[in-house]
Amino acid sequence: MFHRRQEESSTGAKGCERNVTPERKLCGAEDFTSRYARRYAPLVTMPPVPKSDKPAKAEKAAKVDKADKKVKSVKTESAATPAKSPFADVTASDATLRRFLHGLPGVDTVGLEARAAALGTRSIKTTAKAYAIDLAISMIDLTTLEGADTAGKVHALGAKAVHPDPTDRGTPTTAAVCVYPDMVATAKAAVAGSGVKVASVATAFPAGRAALGVKLADTKDAVAAGADEIDMVIDRGAFLSGDYMKVYEEIRAVKEAAGPARLKVIFETGELSTYDNIRRASWIGMIAGADFIKTSTGKVGVNATPANTLLMLEAVRDFRAQTGVQIGVKPAGGIRSTKDAIKFLVLVNETAGPDWLDNHWFRFGASSLLNDLLMQRQKLATGRYSGPDYVTVD
Amino acid sequence: MTSRKPNPFEYAPAPESRAVVDIAPSYGLFIDGEFTEAADGKVFKTVSPSTEEVLSEVARAGEADVERAVKAARKAFDKWSALPGAERGKYLFRIARIIQERSRELAVLETLDNGKPIKETRDADLPLVAAHFFYYAGWADKLDHAGYGPNPQPLGVAGQVIPWNFPLLMLAWKIAPALATGNTVVLKPAETTPLSALFFADICRQAGLPKGVVNILPGYGDAGAALTAHPDVNKVAFTGSTAVGKQIARALAGTDKKLTLELGGKGANIVFDDAPIDQAVEGIVGGIFFNQGQVCCAGSRLLVQESIQDELLDSLKRRLSTLRLGDPLDKNTDIGAINSAEQLARITALVDTGEAEGAERWSAPCELPSTGYWFAPTLFTGVTQAHTVARDEIFGPVLSVLTFRTPDEAVAKANNTPYGLSAGIWTEKGSRILAVANKLRAGVIWSNTFNKFDPTSPFGGYKESGFGREGGRHGLEAYLDV
Numbered sequence: 001m002f003h004r005r006q007e008e009s010s011t012g013a014k015g016c017e018r019n020v021t022p023e024r025k026l027c028g029a030e031d032f033t034s035r036y037a038r039r040y041a042p043l044v045t046m047p048p049v050p051k052s053d054k055p056a057k058a059e060k061a062a063k064v065d066k067a068d069k070k071v072k073s074v075k076t077e078s079a080a081t082p083a084k085s086p087f088a089d090v091t092a093s094d095a096t097l098r099r100f101l102h103g104l105p106g107v108d109t110v111g112l113e114a115r116a117a118a119l120g121t122r123s124i125k126t127t128a129k130a131y132a133i134d135l136a137i138s139m140i141d142l143t144t145l146e147g148a149d150t151a152g153k154v155h156a157l158g159a160k161a162v163h164p165d166p167t168d169r170g171t172p173t174t175a176a177v178c179v180y181p182d183m184v185a186t187a188k189a190a191v192a193g194s195g196v197k198v199a200s201v202a203t204a205f206p207a208g209r210a211a212l213g214v215k216l217a218d219t220k221d222a223v224a225a226g227a228d229e230i231d232m233v234i235d236r237g238a239f240l241s242g243d244y245m246k247v248y249e250e251i252r253a254v255k256e257a258a259g260p261a262r263l264k265v266i267f268e269t270g271e272l273s274t275y276d277n278i279r280r281a282s283w284i285g286m287i288a289g290a291d292f293i294k295t296s297t298g299k300v301g302v303n304a305t306p307a308n309t310l311l312m313l314e315a316v317r318d319f320r321a322q323t324g325v326q327i328g329v330k331p332a333g334g335i336r337s338t339k340d341a342i343k344f345l346v347l348v349n350e351t352a353g354p355d356w357l358d359n360h361w362f363r364f365g366a367s368s369l370l371n372d373l374l375m376q377r378q379k380l381a382t383g384r385y386s387g388p389d390y391v392t393v394d
Numbered sequence: 395m396t397s398r399k400p401n402p403f404e405y406a407p408a409p410e411s412r413a414v415v416d417i418a419p420s421y422g423l424f425i426d427g428e429f430t431e432a433a434d435g436k437v438f439k440t441v442s443p444s445t446e447e448v449l450s451e452v453a454r455a456g457e458a459d460v461e462r463a464v465k466a467a468r469k470a471f472d473k474w475s476a477l478p479g480a481e482r483g484k485y486l487f488r489i490a491r492i493i494q495e496r497s498r499e500l501a502v503l504e505t506l507d508n509g510k511p512i513k514e515t516r517d518a519d520l521p522l523v524a525a526h527f528f529y530y531a532g533w534a535d536k537l538d539h540a541g542y543g544p545n546p547q548p549l550g551v552a553g554q555v556i557p558w559n560f561p562l563l564m565l566a567w568k569i570a571p572a573l574a575t576g577n578t579v580v581l582k583p584a585e586t587t588p589l590s591a592l593f594f595a596d597i598c599r600q601a602g603l604p605k606g607v608v609n610i611l612p613g614y615g616d617a618g619a620a621l622t623a624h625p626d627v628n629k630v631a632f633t634g635s636t637a638v639g640k641q642i643a644r645a646l647a648g649t650d651k652k653l654t655l656e657l658g659g660k661g662a663n664i665v666f667d668d669a670p671i672d673q674a675v676e677g678i679v680g681g682i683f684f685n686q687g688q689v690c691c692a693g694s695r696l697l698v699q700e701s702i703q704d705e706l707l708d709s710l711k712r713r714l715s716t717l718r719l720g721d722p723l724d725k726n727t728d729i730g731a732i733n734s735a736e737q738l739a740r741i742t743a744l745v746d747t748g749e750a751e752g753a754e755r756w757s758a759p760c761e762l763p764s765t766g767y768w769f770a771p772t773l774f775t776g777v778t779q780a781h782t783v784a785r786d787e788i789f790g791p792v793l794s795v796l797t798f799r800t801p802d803e804a805v806a807k808a809n810n811t812p813y814g815l816s817a818g819i820w821t822e823k824g825s826r827i828l829a830v831a832n833k834l835r836a837g838v839i840w841s842n843t844f845n846k847f848d849p850t851s852p853f854g855g856y857k858e859s860g861f862g863r864e865g866g867r868h869g870l871e872a873y874l875d876v
Contacts, residue, residue: 106822108842111673121513123408123725131403314672345403350716354401 086323087287094245101244101283107275107311116306122346129342133377134172136341136369137164139359141199141330143178143367145206145298154183156394158190165374166392168381174370175359176229180205181218184225199229199264203254206268206297208233212250219257230254231264231365233297234281236271244284251288264292264330264363270302278308282315292328298365303333306343313351326355332365338376341369367394405718408725410512415503417589420451423459423612424595426466427605433458438614440588443509444722444731444766452588455613460580460620463609467551467578468626470606475548475576479535486531486573488601493524496597500590504562505722507589509731509767510685512723518684522847523566526865529849530570533870537575540867542876548576549652549875550628553621555642556591557634558584558733559688559789565591567853567864568631569608575873577629580609582621584634586734588612619645627651629873633690636787636813636858654862654872656690656854658787659815662808663693663844664830666801667702669820673842675709678793681818681844683717683771686732687791690859691816693844695784696773697804700797707775707795714758714771721763729760732767732790741769741790748774748783753794779810787813801826805833814856818844837863 085091090100124132142161144153157177165171176197179187187198200222204210210218219230232254238246255263265285269278285293293312296303309331316327329352335341341364348356356362371391378386420437422429436454441447455463474482493500500523501515510519538544552572556564561583572579583591595610611617615638622630623645632642633656646653663681665674681693698706722730732738749755753774762768773793777784783794798804808817817836819827827841837855840846847853852868854860862872 105669105671108670108673108822111670111676111842115673115676121517121725122405124405125408126406128404128406135403349401349403354403357403 085287091245091248091287094243097244097248097284098242101280104276104279104283107279109275112275112311113307116310116347119310119346119350120306120343122343124342124346129376130380132342132345133338133373133380135357135359136338136345136364137373137377138172138175139362140174140364140366140370140373141176141178141332142174142370143298143332143365145178145180145201149180149183151183151186153394154179154186155190158187158196160370160392160394161196162191162194164370165377167378167390171374171377175363178231178365181222181225181227184222184227188226197228198226199231200225200227201231201233201297202227203232203250205231205233205266206299208235209237212253215250216253216257219254223257223259223261227261229262229264229292230258231266231294232258233266233268234285236268239272239277239281239284244280247281248284248288251285251290255289262291263289264294264328265290266294266297266332268297268300269295269304269308270300275308275311278311279315282312283319286315286319286325286327290327292330292363294330294332294363294365296331296333296365298333300333304331304335304344304365306347309344310347310351313347313356316356317352326361328361328363329356330363330365332363335364335366336368336372338369338372341366341373405726407721409721409723410498410502410505410516410725412502412506412723415499415506417450417503417506420453421589421592421612422453423455423463424592424598424608424610425459425463425606426469426609427599427603429595432456433462438585438612440507440586442506442766443586443733444763446765446767449506450589452592452612455582455611455617457616457620459611459613460617460624463580463611464551464553464621464624464626466606467580467609470604471548471550471578474573474578474604474607477576479537479574479576482573482576483531483534485601485603486527486534486570489597489603490524490527490531492597492600493520493527496593497521497524500562500593502723503593504587504590505730507587508558508561509722509733511727511730512725513727514685514730518847519560519563522849523562526563526566526570526849530574530869533571533867534574537870537874540870540874542871542874546575546870546874546876549873550577551626552577552579552629552631552873553624553627554579554581554631555618555622555634556581556583557690558587559685559690561587562590562594564633565594567633567869569594570849571864571869572629572631572873573607575870577873578607578609580611580621580627582611582613582618585612585614622646625649630654631862631864631872632656636860639860652872654854654864655860656862656864657815657858657860658789658813659690659692659855659859660695660785660787660811660813661691661693661816661818661836662695662697662811662834663818664697664798664804664808664820665699665702665706666804666819666821666823666826667699668822669702670822670842671702671706671709674706674820675713677818677820677840677842677844678710679713679717682793683714683729683791684845686730686769687793688733688737688789689845690787690789691838691845691853692789693816693818694788694793695808695811696793696795697798697807698795699804700799703795703797710773711756711758714773717758717760717771719758719760719762719768719770729771729791732769735767737789738767738769741788741792744783744786744788744790745772745792748777748781748792748794751781751783753777753781753783779807785811801830805830809833809835812858815854815859816840 161174178199202219203215267281432453497520554568636657639657719729758771777794852863852866854863
């Protein structure tokens with residue numbers, strides 16, 4: 001694998017020497033300072049990228065409490081037409097996309113996991129803990145994705161999202177409830193007027209094994225029912241067989257079908273298996289217009305881990321540095337305790353940075369996590385542990 | 395503590411409790427199983443580098459005390475060396491277990507006396523100390539199989555002088571193999587960090603180690619010189635500066651003492667353009683800012699391929715801006731205090747020289763506490779082989795960044811130093827790792843990682859970084875008559 005990357009980049013360089021046009025030379029050598037450009041300059045031409053992160057700042061400034069305005073501001077930035085996309089040349093063909101993805105810096109497994117573990121030793125106490133618990137609650141996509149879901153179950157979940165702790169009305173609401181498309185209308189009614197979003201999985205979740213038309217219909221149906229956010233799954237089969245273009249096109253199509261809804265793209269990292277694959281999938285998602293990149297469905301053996309989330313946080317950090325566009329991250333599945341959630345927030349804080357410490361940019365896909373956060377929150381307030389009978393069972 | 399831009403997620407102080415360690419107002423020398431005053435009654439104070447608070451008053455060993463200690467060690471040698479290896483192993487296993495049991499106490503003590511973050515003493519120093527004793531305890535009854543023929547014999551009394559950067563770990567590196575092979579020891583800890591060695595003396599008593607097998611002489615360079623020059627010492631082991639190492643080598647010339655030296659370094663960390671960038675940045679940070687750069691094998695020279703210099707330096711600076719400098723006892727502290735005012739002055743002088751010679755200085759934006767000895771993580775760019783900061787060991791949190799164009803140039807620059815202790819190679823290409831490692835003249839070479847230690851792995855230098863190996867099977871040789 002190492003050798004192939006070397007070969008590719010060296011043939012690319014030769015190709016460049018053979019037909020250097022003045023325009024290309026300028027683009028590759030002078031104006032183009034972005035991170036991965038160097039590897040790609042011989043292959044693709046891209047417009048120069050502004051050095052400052054002003055777009056992101058401007059967007060932050062424009063961010064107001066009304067969440068729908070947030071969505072609009074994001075939309076204007078990330079839903080650029082293909083012609084204007086800085087990655088138009090990357091996605092020009094199967095070959096350019098593959099070369100781009102395979103030219104991303106490799107990920108050293110041992111080093112990545114060691115860094116995630118080291119950040120896991122941060123000691124978050126007292127005021128910092130109180131802040132982190134409230135932040136984590138506000139970032140939860142409270143989820144029920146079961147065959148046995150009923151209107152009653154979804155209604156209860158919605159009530160819990162709006163008032164997580166019946167004993168303390170000051171508890172923040174969760175970011176969203178996450179349900180199957182046929183439950184969107186029910187969920188929407190359950191959280192009406194609260195500011196809690198309704199997210200719907202779509203595109204033949206969790207396997208994603210359906211025809212594109214079915215996936216798009218699934219998406220449109222959810223949006224029509226009122227979903228504010230769509231959680232799609234990528235076609236892992238296409239990704240693993242090397243058909244990156246199919247994955248990319250499908251995300252673009254779903255993005256279009258989702259219209260105003262924010263799009264979360266689930267990679268199912270447990271099935272992609274290697275960190276190099278997770279980094280490549282992250283970039284496909286970001287280039288294709290994802291508003292969030294998300295680890296997993298929660299339906300396979302390995303779901304969100306500190307290491308794969310750290311890697312995706314690095315990806316969104318690098319993407320913003322290169323394009324000015326900020327993208328959210330959502331680890332999902334397997335995060336059950338307050339301790340774990342705080343570790344993820346430390347990863348966010350020290351990798352992507354404080355700009356991501358907001359439920360517009362970071363979410364937890366979880367269900368049982370909420371009760372543990374509530375128990376810890378009660379403990380901080382009262383000084384003693386209550387117990388599972390003092391939080392609601394849903 | 396740190397002065398980053400206001401962050402809603404500011405970590406609240408999370409200090410490790412000082413109450414777990416009970417530091418006495420004064421300590422004696424540990425000779426023949428007893429704590430005793432110095433013959434001339436001299437004492438010195440040891441301070442906490444992060445607060446300048448006096449921690450304790452410690453007896454200062456002189457020549458007469460060295461005489462006493464060597465005599466005690468000689469007396470203990472016959473019985474100790476005659477013990478079956480399995481019996482010596484039992485003592486070492488017992489010591490290792492006590493260290494594990496008291497590791498929290500020892501970690502806090504080490505942090506107080508040395509200034510390094512509790513995160514490091516807790517997660518690196520103490521686990522490695524225990525691991526070293528466990529490892530050499532295992533060798534004690536297997537020396538026949540170490541590759542030195544049947545029944546290899548110990549040397550006698552070992553005189554050992556250790557530095558202040560890893561006080562207890564360096565003690566473990568010295569004492570564990572010496573005892574396993576049947577030698578007795580007289581050890582002098584550094585004058586700024588005597589306390590953990592004195593706590594170790596207490597552990598020896600707790601373990602019931604026979605009197606005189608381990609003797610601890612806190613003191614200054616004069617005591618070290620007297621110890622290494624003592625005629626009844628059979629083996630000298632020194633870890634410290636190259637200048638002192640040369641003095642010792644001169645003093646020992648013509649004697650039959652066996653000598654091992656582990657001296658300075660100017661390690662090259664070589665980053666090729668196909669390196670895993672995010673992990674390389676972590677490795678560079680760990681390579682030079684671990685223990686405030688006060689590590690002989692620190693990766694103090696970053697050799698980066700010119701084509702990725704900008705992106706790597708941007709990432710590195712961003713990462714350095716997140717380092718948390720402050721109270722070493724705080725569990726979230728990444729960068730602690732410099733060990734002494736003297737060391738701080740040395741670092742400052744070398745950094746000033748670097749600036750005067752035209753290298754471009756960049757320091758992480760962090761506020762330094764008003765008391766104690768502190769130095770912000772710093773890097774120099776635009777450094778060439780001709781700059782002082784590229785040649786002299788700074789022994790502080792200062793990284794010199796040089797560039798190269800080809801693998802051959804990287805190797806040439808990496809080897810172009812009087813030292814040869816450590817090096818790092820960062821590339822995703824396995825064949826390049828092997829090719830470059832074969833050409834580097836350094837005792838320890840890490841690939842796609844840095845500053846990883848293990849008792850099973852021999853450690854030591856080329857050229858002015860010293861000779862002899864510590865750790866692993868190879869570490870036995872220094873203490874055997876082979």
